[in-house]
Amino acid sequence: MKQPAAVLGTGQTHHRSKRLDVSMGGLCREAIDRALADAEVDWSDIDAVVLGKAPDLFEGVMMPELALADALGATGKPLLRVHTAGSVGGSTALVAASLVQAGVHRRVLAVAFEKQSESNAMWALSIGIPFSMPVHAGAGGYFAPHIRSYIRRSGAPEHVGAMVAVKDRRNGALNQYAHLRQSDITLESVQASAMLWDPVRYDETCPSSDGACAMVIGDASTAGGRNAAWIHATAMRTEPTMFAGRDHVNPQAGRDAAAALWKEAGITDPAAEVDAAEIYVPFSWFEPMWLENLGFADVGDGWKMTEAGDTAIGGRLPVNPSGGVLSSNPIGASGMLRFAEAAMQVMGRAGDHQVDGARTALGHAYGGGSQFFAMWVVRSTKP
C-alpha cells in the first residue's frame, strides 16, 4: 500500500524567454542545485531521477535525458522520462512520488525543463502533416473558441479575463524567478493590449520561456521531523482530444481527477479547505474554467470568485500566488512549477508570494487539448 511521501525541497531557474547563458544541462542544474540545497541533501542521498519534458522536437534532442544523465546526477541510478504533453511537469512529480509511495526508493529527484529558445515552439507544434487541414489560428487559436464557449455558457462579463491577467502578473512581480514581473499592470492596460485570438488578448496569454524546476521527494524516514510538504492525494486522468459530444470547456477527465483527488485527501468542500491553489492557467480565462472543473465553484460560477477577488493573495482561495503560467511558461516545467509552488506554500517558503498560514495547497497541470490532467494536494502535516 501507499507509503507516506513528502516534498523535502524545491528549486527553479530564473525563467526568461532565452536563457542563452546556459546549456540544457546547465539550465537543469540551476534548478536541481537549488532543490538539493533546499532539501539539505547531496547527490549520495538521491536514489533515482525522474525527468519530464514536453516534445523532443522543441530542443531537437531525442530523449535528452540520455545525453543529460551526468548533468542530472543520474549516472549509475534509475532514470525515468515522462512525457504527457503540457501536464508533464505534474505527471513527473507524480511518478517521482510513486517511486517513494511504492516503497522502492527513499529519496527521488524530479526534474522538468524546457529550453524553448533552442527552436520555436510554434514551428514544432505546427509542422504541416500531410492531408491534415492547416491550423489557421496559431497556438492560441486552439483554445480561444473553447473560451468563447465558456463565456457563452456562463454569461461571464468580458473583464474577468483581464482581471485574472492583472492578478497573476502582479503576483509574478512578487516572485524573483518569474519571467514576466509586471507590478504596474492594470485592468485598463490589459484591455488595451492587442486582441490576438478574439476573445483572447495579448496580456491574457502566457509567455514562451526557458526554464527548469526540480524537487526532492522523500519517504517518512527522510521527511520526519523537518519542514516538508506531505503528499495527501494524487490524481491523473486522460480523455481523447476530440470525440463526439466532448465537453471542451469542462472536460470530464478534469472533473474525474478532481473528484478522486478530493476524496483521497478527505476534502469535502475544496473552496473552504484549500488554502492556496496553483492551477495551470496559460490563458487567463482558464482560471474561472478550472475553478469550476476542479469543484471550487459550481458550474457557471467560477468567474464570480475571480470577480469578487476571492482568488487574489489575501482572498478566500488564492490562486496562482507565484504568478502562474501567465508569468512563466517553460512548457515541460510549467506543471512542475505549479506542484512545487504548492509545496513551497505549505512549507512557508514562498517568500514575497507566501499565502499567510497556508497549510493545504493544490498543484494542478493539464495538457494536450485539455485532455491530460495531473494534480496533487500537499499539506504541512503528515497524513
Next chain:
Amino acid sequence: MVNDVAVIGFAQSPSVPVTDGTTNGVEMLVPVFERALAQAGLPKSDVGFWCSGSSDYLAGRAFSFVAAVDAIGAFPPIHESHIEGDAAWALYEAWLKLRTGEADTALVYGFGKSSAGELRRVLALQTDPYTVAPLWPDAVSLAALQARLGLDAGLWSERDMAEVAARSRADATTNPLAQLSGKVDVEELLGTEYVADPLRVHDCAPVTDGAAAVVLAAGDRARELVGRPAWISGIAHRVESGSLGVRDLTTSVSTTASAEAAGGVDGVEVAELHAPFTHQELLLRQALGLGSSVRINPSGGVLTGNPMFAAGLVRIGEAAGRVFDGSAGRVLAHATSGPLLQHNLVCVLEGAR
C-alpha cells in the same frame, strides 16, 4: 506492505518491415489490446491504469502519442501516463502504481513505425547534442565501433556473432510473428558483405513496424484472473553516462547492477535479451553472468523483429509467456534504451509466489 505484481496477458502485432498504418499506431494497437485483454480475461473497462512508451522522433511529429489514446477508447476518462522511450519503462511505471494500490490492473503498450523515417539516422539524435549529434553518427556505425572493441579484446568473434544470428532465426521459426526466420548457414553468413565493418546485415536487427501490450495485475486480482500469473519478483533499471568515451563499452555495468537489484540470475531458465546487434547478446550474457544452461531468446529476439519502443516490452511479454505455459519457473527479461546499451532494465519473473 506493498502489493505483488504479475504479468497476466501479452500480445504483439506481427513484426513487419512496413505497415500501411499511421505513425500513431492505432491500427496496430486495436487488435493487440483485444488479444492481450482476452488472454488476461480482463474487460477493457476494468483496466485501472494505462501506460505507454513511444517516440515523437520515430513519427516525425510532436505529441505523436496523443492520437494513440484513441485506440483505447478513453471515455469515460482513464488513469493514464506516457513514457518517451521503450514501453518496458512504461511497465516499470505501471508496476509502481500497482504496488502502491492506486490501481490493481494495468495495460502497458508500446508502438513504433520505424519504417516512416530513416531509423539508423534518426537515432543519432539520442547522442550528445553539442559534441556528438552534429556529426550524425548513425546507430549501426556506433554499434560497429562497440563490436570491434570486443573483437579486438577477444571477447567474441565474427563467427560467434554469426552463430547468434543463425540461432535467433532458427528459434524464430516457431514464432509466427517474427519478421525473419529460417535455417541459415553460419559459413554463408560469414561470406556476406559488411554493412558497417565489422557488422554484416545479419548482425543488425531489422527495421520493424510493430506494437505490443502487456497486462499486469496485483495480488489476488492476478490469481482470480489467470491460472498461472508470471509474478514480477524483481525489476530494476540503471542508466550510464551520456559520454560514449567515458563508458566501458565492452560490458554493461548498468545491466549487471540492474540484475543484482532485481534479485539476481540464480535459477533463471530462460532469458529474453534486448540485443539489437549480435555482439550485444554476447556482451549481455557475460554482463548478466548467464550460464550455458540458460535458454536465450527462444522467441528469436529482436534480431528477428525489432519494433522500436515496444521491443523491450516484448521481451517481458515473451519471458512471461514461458511462465504462463509452464515451460519455465523463473525467467529474466532485459530491455535497453539509448546508444550502445546506455540504459538497461532487468525484470525477473516467477511462476510461484
Next chain:
Amino acid sequence: MTQVSDTEPLGAPLRIAFDYTRSLGPSLSRFATALREHRVLGVRGSDGRVHTPPPEYDPVTAALLTDFVDVGPGGEVVTWSWQPKPLDGQPLTRPFAWALIRLDGADTPMLHAVDAPREAMRTGMRVRVRWSPEPTGGIRDIACFEPEESAGASPTPDPAEVTMITTPIELAYWHTASPEESRFLRGITEGRLLGQRCPVCGKVYIPPRGACPVDGVPTTDEVALPDRGTVTTFCVVNVPYLGQRLTPPYVAAYVLLDGADIAFQHLILECPADEVRMGMRVEAVWRPREEWGPTLENIDHFRPTGEPDAPYDVYAQHL
C-alpha cells in the same frame, strides 16, 4: 508526390527541418572557443581521468568540471567502423571510418570520422585532427581526423569566442493516413464529404477514424454528408504568424456538418469577422475543381447561408 491508389492508404512525404540554436554555457563554450583556436580541450574528472570532449558534469560525482587541459591534436584509434555509404550530415561524403580516438593527454576516447582508405584503417593507428577550412563553431570545426603520416598543412585559425552553435536537423519521413481517413480523402478528391459511423456508439465521424475515440474500434458504415452546417464556436484571428496564409483578421471556426456528430475547424469568410456568431448556418465554398487533391483544403472556406441561426440547444453538446 502524393501516392494515390484506389485501395492502399494514402501516403505523402513529411519533411521536418529546423536550425536549432544551442547556447553552450561556460564549459562547452570554452571547448568550442578552443576549437576555433585549433586547440582541443579535455577536462579532468573526479577519478583523475581526462575526458574529451569535456563533459560539463562529472560522470561519477555529477560535480561541475572545470579543470581543463590541452589534449591532442594527435591520438590513437581505439576502435573503428567503416561507413561505406555516408548519410546526410555526416562529416564526409565519401566512404570513411568512424572511430573512437584517444587523443594524446586524454584518458578516454572521443568519436569522430577518419578520412583514410579502408585498407589503412586499423586499431591503434595514429591520427591527427584535420581542421575545417571554414569553421562554424563546435565539434564540426574538426573536419575529421586523418592518418598522422599523411597529414596535410592546417588552415590558419580564425579565433573567436563561441557561445552558441547552430545545429541543422533535417529528417524525412513517409507519412500515411489511416485506411478510414484515406476513404475520406479519396471522397473529397471528388468533392464528396464521407463520414463514417462508429459501429458501437453510432456517432458519425468526419474525417472517419482508425479508432472511435470513445469505443476504440474503427469507424465503419460510410455516411455521405452535405457541405453545410453550423458554427459551434470560433475565434477571430488577429495575430500574424510565420507561414500564415490569410491576412488577419479572419475567423477560425468549428463547423458541425448537418448529420455529423463532431465538428472540424475551418475558415468563415464572405462576412465581416465581427458578424460571425455561434449557431450561424454556413456552407462550403469549394476551390476550383482542377485544384482539388486529397485534403479538406479543397473547401476554400465556409460562408453564411443566410438561414436563421441554429438554436443553442442544437449545438450546445458540441462545445
